[in-house]
Amino acid sequence: MATLSNTDLTVTDVNCTNLKDASGNNGSTPLQISQGRAFWWCTYDGSTNTVRDSFNLDSVTDNSTGNFTFNIDTDFGGAFWCGLAGCASAGSNAGWTSHYVLKAAGTFRIQCWDEDKNAGGVFDPSQVDAAGWGDA
Amino acid sequence: MSNKRIVYLAEDGVAAVVVPAPKYSGTMEDLLKKVVPEDCLDSADIVEADTIPNDRTFRNSWVTEQGKSVEIDLAKAKDVAKDKVRQARTPKFAELDVAYQRADEAGDADAKTAVVVKKQTARDATADTKITNADSVDNLKTGMNEVITEVNDL
Numbered sequence: 001m002a003t004l005s006n007t008d009l010t011v012t013d014v015n016c017t018n019l020k021d022a023s024g025n026n027g028s029t030p031l032q033i034s035q036g037r038a039f040w041w042c043t044y045d046g047s048t049n050t051v052r053d054s055f056n057l058d059s060v061t062d063n064s065t066g067n068f069t070f071n072i073d074t075d076f077g078g079a080f081w082c083g084l085a086g087c088a089s090a091g092s093n094a095g096w097t098s099h100y101v102l103k104a105a106g107t108f109r110i111q112c113w114d115e116d117k118n119a120g121g122v123f124d125p126s127q128v129d130a131a132g133w134g135d136a
Numbered sequence: 137m138s139n140k141r142i143v144y145l146a147e148d149g150v151a152a153v154v155v156p157a158p159k160y161s162g163t164m165e166d167l168l169k170k171v172v173p174e175d176c177l178d179s180a181d182i183v184e185a186d187t188i189p190n191d192r193t194f195r196n197s198w199v200t201e202q203g204k205s206v207e208i209d210l211a212k213a214k215d216v217a218k219d220k221v222r223q224a225r226t227p228k229f230a231e232l233d234v235a236y237q238r239a240d241e242a243g244d245a246d247a248k249t250a251v252v253v254k255k256q257t258a259r260d261a262t263a264d265t266k267i268t269n270a271d272s273v274d275n276l277k278t279g280m281n282e283v284i285t286e287v288n289d290l
Contacts (some may be wrong), residue, residue: 042157047192048190049153049155049156049188050155051155051156051157053158054157054158054159055159057157057158057159057160058156058157058160058162058167058170058171059142059155059157059160059167059171060154060155060157061152061153061154061171062152062153062154062155063148063150063152063197064145064146064148064150064152064195064207065192065195065196069171071154071170071171073157073160124192124195
């Protein structure tokens with residue numbers, strides 16, 4: 001086995017079996033990193049239709065009250081991926097989301113509910129977080 | 137961050153507003169082609185962000201058409217206002233039901249009559265002329281809030 005020592009190594013592609021920290025611990029395979037890292041994520045303000053920060057996301061569609069679609073930049077390989085979302089708003093004790101209508105390779109549409117804050121259920125939370133994991 | 141938005145009339149008749157992510161590096165034209173459903177392309181357009189209403193009270197009455205930004209449909213806004221009055225009066229009806237039951241148990245006919253009048257007032261709230269005759273969105277919002285306050289004060 002060859003040993004390469006360098007404190008400042010610049011390469012384009014590394015084909016390896018395992019990645020470890022400087023102490024030789026905390027190894028992870030590229031596959032583990034790939035599957036564990038979120039494929040996309042977004043933190044969004046539904047009360048002002050503002051994307052605070054995101055990864056692999058090109059936009060958010062404000063469809064109606066409490067109803068938002070996250071438009072993924074580089075799509076998943078298919079529609080079967082893991083999507084999670086949560087929401088909250090100031091002055092509210094409860095906030096939750098439910099998937100609704102659509103989870104496709106390139107979109108994730110959710111509806112935000114809070115019957116504590118709004119008897120009608122749907123509302124525009126100031127904090128919506130969403131993310132997805134899966135294969136490209 | 138882009139100061140542009142994409143707007144289009146969705147299949148449910150409500151205007152959708154697309155905000156690009158701060159890290160999005162493509163063009164708005166490319167984004168429009170990617171995110172707007174094919175059936176809605178006829179109504180889609182790219183508009184200035186500051187033309188989108190900040191007040192989301194009547195969000196589900198927003199409409200748009202190609203060449204225009206988002207506008208509030210007054211007739212649809214009145215339906216939204218009625219829904220908000222219905223939401224506000226739901227707990228009031230429950231409260232009045234309890235009051236009626238207690239008056240009934242006490243054999244207090246006058247109290248029962250008073251509750252009946254209040255319940256009828258709550259039922260009629262959605263037909264209040266402050267909502268049905270509103271001639272602008274601003275007046276509708278003011279009237280709706282007054283009606284909700286009246287219902288809450290019953």
